[in-house]
Amino acid sequence: MDPLDSYSRTVSTVAARVTPHVASVTLDRGSGSAVVFSDDGLLLTNAHVIGSATVGTAAFTDGTESRFDVVGTDALSDLAVIRARDSTPRAAALADADELVVGQLVVAVGNPLGLAGSVTAGVVSGLGRSLPVRSGRAGRVIEDVIQTDAALNPGNSGGALADAACRVVGINTAVAGVGLGLAVPVNGTTRRIVDALRADGRVRRAYLGLVGVPAPLPADVAERTGQPTALRLVEVISGSPADRAGLRTGDLVLSAGRRTVTDAHGIQRQLFSEAIGTTLPITALRNGAMVDVMAVPSELVGA
16 A cells, blocks of 8 residues: 555544544633543643633534533643533543654644644654743643644644544643644643542642752762662752752752652652652762752642
């Protein structure tokens, strides 16, 4: 079979199966897309699409519409959950973005520039990207962001990024440049955030008060520990739990909660509600010596 025909067949199949599950959402101030992810009328979209709105309208490609209520938003993951008041199509199939590989075919479905049910195709052009986000004074890095060359435009935000098996692997979130789109991955961390939004309307997070970047460990330490990289602290907020525990700028954090840390995500994935007020052991390398401290994260407020 002609490879182009095979490619076209795959893209058209994904479009036909995924598009019915993607809604165009309209709010008082703006619009975007959303994906049905449960059979009881819940849709997933971007927090920046919702903004401060509490209600809106979702329209599907079959011509049906429904008013919706905002269940919860989380600016620090750029995710939001909304609930349709009327019936919706069945939930889209979800996959695990952690299984993606660079070069894999993906299809973006959304409503760019108000054009409902638009489809673009491309490949996963990068994995493990980071997307800095802020909410008030709080900052966070969305890790493991999917980079794709599938064309994304205003209005695609909140729409589906699907694989060749017609499963949603990401929620389109940003256009970083020509031929460079980003999507929040559907993975274990995302599912925890969505569960929290469904249950409480918000995500409670623990706070340590540190900023770090990945950095290589000295060769002898890397050989001894079997760990090539750690998280170098570039800032420790004065008076924060990290500061009170004795962590310092320049420390190389190797582990937290007895789990290996190689980047910011290694700590972030542990800072959910259950970590608030509990002891978190942290091991760091300082001036060639290992230092063990006990931090007690507080609750992140003002996010």
